[in-house]
Each structure stands twice: as C-alpha cells, then as structure tokens.
Amino acid sequence: xxxxxxxxxxxxxxxxxxxxxxxxxxxxxxxxxxxxxxxxxxxxxxxxxxxxxxxxxxxxxxxxxxxxxxxxxxxxxxxxxxxxxxxxxxxxxxxxxxxxxxxxxxxxxxxxxxxxxxxxxxxxxxxxxxxxxxxxxxxxxxxxxxxxxxxxxxxxxxxxxxxxxxxxxxxxxxxxxxxxxxxxxxxxxxxxxxxxxxxxxxxxxxxxxxxxxxxxxxxxxxxxxxxxxxxxxxxxxxxxxxxxxxxxxxxxxxxxxxxxxxxxxxxxxxxxxxxxxxxxxxxxxxxxxxxx
Amino acid sequence: xxxxxxxxxxxxxxxxxxxxxxxxxxxxxxxxxxxxxxxxxxxxxxxxxxxxxxxxxxxxxxxxxxxxxxxxxxxxxxxxxxxxxxxxxxxxxxxxxxxxxxxxxxxxxxxxxxxxxxxxxxxxxxxxxxxxxxxxxx
Numbered sequence: 326x327x328x329x330x331x332x333x334x335x336x337x338x339x340x341x342x343x344x345x346x347x348x349x350x351x352x353x354x355x356x357x358x359x360x361x362x363x364x365x366x367x368x369x370x371x372x373x374x375x376x377x378x379x380x381x382x383x384x385x386x387x388x389x390x391x392x393x394x395x396x397x398x399x400x401x402x403x404x405x406x407x408x409x410x411x412x413x414x415x416x417x418x419x420x421x422x423x424x425x426x427x428x429x430x431x432x433x434x435x436x437x438x439x440x441x442x443x444x445x446x447x448x449x450x451x452x453x454x455x456x457x458x459x460x461x462x463x464x465x466x467x468x469x470x471x472x473x474x475x476x477x478x479x480x481x482x483x484x485x486x487x488x489x490x491x492x493x494x495x496x497x498x499x500x501x502x503x504x505x506x507x508x509x510x511x512x513x514x515x516x517x518x519x520x521x522x523x524x525x526x527x528x529x530x531x532x533x534x535x536x537x538x539x540x541x542x543x544x545x546x547x548x549x550x551x552x553x554x555x556x557x558x559x560x561x562x563x564x565x566x567x568x569x570x571x572x573x574x575x576x577x578x579x580x581x582x583x584x585x586x587x588x589x590x591x592x593x594x595x596x597x598x599x600x601x602x603x604x605x606x607x608x609x610x611x612x613x614x615x616x617x
Numbered sequence: 618x619x620x621x622x623x624x625x626x627x628x629x630x631x632x633x634x635x636x637x638x639x640x641x642x643x644x645x646x647x648x649x650x651x652x653x654x655x656x657x658x659x660x661x662x663x664x665x666x667x668x669x670x671x672x673x674x675x676x677x678x679x680x681x682x683x684x685x686x687x688x689x690x691x692x693x694x695x696x697x698x699x700x701x702x703x704x705x706x707x708x709x710x711x712x713x714x715x716x717x718x719x720x721x722x723x724x725x726x727x728x729x730x731x732x733x734x735x736x737x738x739x740x741x742x743x744x745x746x747x748x749x750x751x752x753x754x755x
Contacts, residue, residue, distance in 0.1 A: 337624045344635050355642045362649045369656035376663045380735050383671050387681050388738050395741040444741060451747040452736050580685060580740035589688050589742040 371487045378482050378491055381454055388452070389497045391580075392444035393472060397503040397594050398581040399617075400440045404598040405430035405507045407439040409615045414599075416585070417615035418570065421514055421598040424606055429514060433507050434463065455481060457493050469500040501575050506596045509550075510573050518545050519552070520602040523567045527604075531561035538567050549574045558607035566603030572596070584617040655731070658754075663733040665705045666752040669713075670735065672701050680750075684739045687716045687748060695720055710755035716748050727755020 403409040404419040412428040413420045421428055430436060438461050449456045457478035464471040479490035522541040529537045535557045542552045556568040575594040582589045601608050670680040674697050686693045698720050703709055709722035715737065731754050736747045 333621045333624055337628050340628060341631055344632060348635050348639065351639055351642060355646055358646060359649065362646070362653055365653050366649070366656055369653065369660055372660050373656075373663065376660065376667055380667055380670075383667070383678075384680060384735075384738055387678065387684070390681075391738060391740050447741075447743070447746060448738055452738065580688060582741045582743065589740050589745075591689070 367486055370484065371489075374482055374484050374487055374489055378480070378489055381452065381480065381482070382491060384452070385495050386497055388445065388448040389472065389474070389495055390499065392441055392448060393497065393499050394501065394579040394594070395444050395581050396437060396441040397499075397501055398579065398592065399444075399584075400437055401503050401506055401575075401594050401596040402583075403615070403617075404596065405433055405436060405510070407436040413610055413612045414615055415611055415613055417617055418597045418599055420601065420610065421510070421571075422600040422602060423610055424566075424601060424603070427514065429511055430507065433504055437463075437503065457481075459493075463504070465502060465504065466498075468498060469502050470504070471498050472496060501577060501579070501594055503575075503594060503596075506573055506575060506594065510571065510596050510598060513550070513571065513573070514600070519567075519569055519571075519600060523565060523602050524604055527563060527565060531559060534559050534561075534565060538565070542567075542569060549576070556608055558603075560605070560607065564603070564605035564607060566601065566605055566607040568599060568601045568608050571598050571600060658731045659733065662731045662752055662754045665754065666733045666735060666750070668705050669701055669752070670737075670750065680737055683715055683718075683750065684737050684748070687718070688740045688742070688745075693718050706754055708755070712753045713750070714753075715750040724755070730755050 400407070403417050404414075404421060406412065406414075406419055409417050409419045411419075413423065419428060419430070441461065442459070445456065445459075448454075457476040457480065459474045459476050462473040462475070464473070473496040474494060476493045478493060480493040481488065481490050483489075519542060522545055523538055526534055526537040526541050535554075538557050539554045542554055546552060551572045551574070553570040553572070554567055555570055557565070558567075559565045573596040578591040578593050580589060581592050581594075583592060601610065670678070670683075672679050674682060679698075679701065682697075683693060685691075698713065699722075702711055702713060702720070702722065706722065708724055708727075710724040710727040711722040713720050732751060733754075734749050734751045737750045738747050739745060
C-alpha cells in the first residue's frame with residue numbers, strides 16, 4: 326500500500342458501488358423496457374385474436390351457404406324427414422304412401438332446422454368456432470329463401486390473456502326453396518293421380534299390364550317431376566299394385582355431398598319418396614334402416 | 618496482504634456475477650424483442666392473408682373460389698391469385714399454398730419467412746370439410 330494513495334479497500338468499494346450503480350440503472354431500464362415489450366406482445370396477441378374473429382365472421386356467410394344447400398339436398402333426398410327411420414323407408418327414401426296409409430312429413434321447418442344446424446355445427450367444429458344457440462328464420466320470396474340467424478349471445482373467442490366478443494347475427498339469400506319442393510310433393514300425393522293411372526291400366530292382358538302402367542305413369546311426368554316404376558305385381562285377374570319412386574327436381578345445381586355416392590359434386594336438389602298403390606296389396610313393403 | 622487478496626477475490630466474483638446477470642438481462646431482452654418483431658410480422662402476414670381471401674372476383678369471395686375449385690378439381694386461375702397477392706404484398710416475396718395448389722411471388726430473394734394459416738370451409742364432405750390455406754411471406 327502506497328502512502329498518499331487510496332487504500333485498496335476504498336478502491337474496491339468505489340468499484341463495487343460503481344458496478345452496483347450501473348447494474349441498478351440497467352435493471353431499471355431493462356424492467357421498464359421489459360414491461361413495454363411484454364405489453365407489446367400482449368397487444369399483438371389481441372390483434373391476432375381480432376384477425377381470427379374477423380376471419381370467422383367473413384367465412385360465416387360461406388359456411389351458411391354450404392350448410393343451407395347441403396341441408397336442402399339432404400332433407401329433400403330423405404323425403405322431407407330429418408330421420409327417415411321415423412316412417413317405413415328404403416335406402417333413406419321414405420314411403421309417403423303405402424296403399425291407403427299416408428306418411429307425409431310434418432313440421433318441415435323444424436326438420437329443416439335440425440338438418441341445417443347439424444351441418445352448421447359440423448363446420449363450426451372443423452373451424453374450432455363456438456357458435457351460440459341460434460333462432461333461425463326463413464322468409465320465402467321470389468328468389469328463393471332469405472335466412473336469418475339471430476342469437477342473444479355473442480360470438481366469443483378466448484385465448485389465454487384475452488377474450489373478445491362480436492355480434493353473432495348472420496343472414497343470406499339462397500336461390501332454392503326446399504319447402505316449395507316438399508309442398509309440390511304433398512299436393513301430388515293429395516291429387517293421387519298415380520293411383521288413378523295404375524287403376525286405369527286394368528283391362529289389358531296380363532303380359533301388357535306392366536308396360537301399360539309404365540306408360541300411364543310416364544304421361545303424368547312434367548317438368549321437374551319424374552317417376553321410376555320399380556315394381557308391378559298383378560294376379561292377372563284384375564288385381565294390381567305398383568311401387569313407384571317419385572323424384573321432384575329443382576332446376577339449379579349446387580355443390581353438395583351425396584351419402585350414397587360418397588362424393589361432393591354439382592347436383593340438383595331432388596325430393597324423393599316412394600309410393601305403393603293399387604287395388605290389392607300384392608307388393609310387400611321392403612324397408613331398410615337409414616344410417617345417415 | 619491476505620486481506621487485500623480476499624478483497625480482490627470478492628471484487629472479481631462480484632464483477633463476474635454482475636457481468637453474468639447483465640448479459641442474462643440483455644439476452645432476455647433481445648429474445649423478447651425478436652419475439653415482438655416476429656409477432657408484428659406474423660400479424661401483418663395474417664392480415665395480408667385475410668385481405669386476400671376476402672377480396673372478390675366477379676362478386677365472389679376468393680376464399681369461396683378457392684374452396685369450390687379445389688373440391689371440384691378445377692384449376693385455379695393463377696393470374697387472378699397473383700394479381701391480388703402482388704397488390705397486397707409489396708416485395709412480391711410470398712408463397713401461397715392451398716391443397717395441391719401453390720403459387721410463389723416473382724421475388725425469390727427472400728430471407729426471413731413468416732407464415733399465416735387459415736382454415737377454408739369447403740363445400741360439404743364429412744371427410745374433408747375444411748382445408749388449410751397458408752401464406753408464407755419473406
């Protein structure tokens with residue numbers, strides 16, 4: 326230790342104080358910076374959440390459209406039933422008439438709602454979207470149907486630090502009307518023209534009766550209404566019965582999935598139902614369980 | 618002398634710890650800055666993808682055009698996609714992937730890459746109800 330100079334302990338103390346001071350300043354600055362940086366990350370997370378919500382809102386009309394046309398196609402191909410097993414059915418196509426018994430679908434709007442919501446939920450699950458409970462309103466107009474989805478609850482998205490909500494109401498105009506298609510089918514059953522056509526075919530020879538029935542029924546076809554006579558039974562003594570698949574088709578094609586063909590393609594929405602008619606119960610009702 | 622040696626050792630340890638802690642703070646802060654920077658760019662890419670998918674062609678949203686064409690196995694019009702992406706992404710350094718379709722911007726000199734993905738709803742098919750559309754921007 327030199328005389329007149331600072332003692333080593335004093336130098337050490339000065340160095341330590343200096344380092345501690347610098348350390349303190351740095352910590353203070355770092356903590357201050359850190360807070361703003363963390364806040365910035367959180368803000369970015371919120372922006373990300375807002376972007377996701379924005380995407381969900383923009384994609385909802387598309388989801389609505391796909392679900393609506395798919396629901397129209399499914400409901401029509403199952404003869405207006407949400408579950409075609411409620412009545413005798415064959416390959417998911419219900420019998421609307423078996424001799425004197427009539428099985429017309431009731432509560433079409435409710436059946437459509439169930440089908441529509443099923444598809445909406447399928448999309449929501451795939452998009453990881455939580456949909457609120459919706460009230461669905463249909464307004465039929467000259468261009469088809471205007472659909473409005475309203476709910477008291479908001480659309481919600483939550484992620485760790487934030488939760489955002491936005492209005493959940495959506496609407497869309499769709500140019501097909503499955504309700505009209507089903508009404509057309511019902512009025513066709515009420516007119517009972519096919520039964521008359523089958524009964525009018527009597528009076529020809531036993532060999533000719535099948536062709537006669539096919540021709541008579543064919544004459545009833547008009548734009549959008551087709552008949553497939555799938556079975557004709559006769560005892561050749563004036564008793565006859567026929568099983569007919571009725572197809573009532575909408576003009577426009579939509580990209581929809583068919584459960585029998587297992588493909589998505591451009592298809593017409595087509596109401597399908599069977600009728601068995603005649604003056605004797607010669608045809609046994611063949612049924613299968615619908616799994617769709 | 619012994620006292621001075623202890624003092625020197627104490628000073629050394631103190632200095633070492635201080636430097637170590639300072640470095641840790643700087644590294645920590647650097648990493649957060651990188652993260653913020655990443656988040657910022659990611660948000661921008663997400664926004665760019667959102668703008669692209671929401672843009673319309675002949676009154677139809679791009680997201681719907683892409684979804685319909687993919688499901689129907691129809692070719693996607695590269696010109697339409699490129700024109701829109703070029704407008705949204707100034708440096709033309711991007712790649713858009715959706716299903717088997719891929720398109721890259723004219724700029725190939727891209728360094729850092731940021732990716733944003735959204736789920737695209739396809740026309741209904743229970744086995745393939747949505748598909749990912751991904752935008753990578755350099």
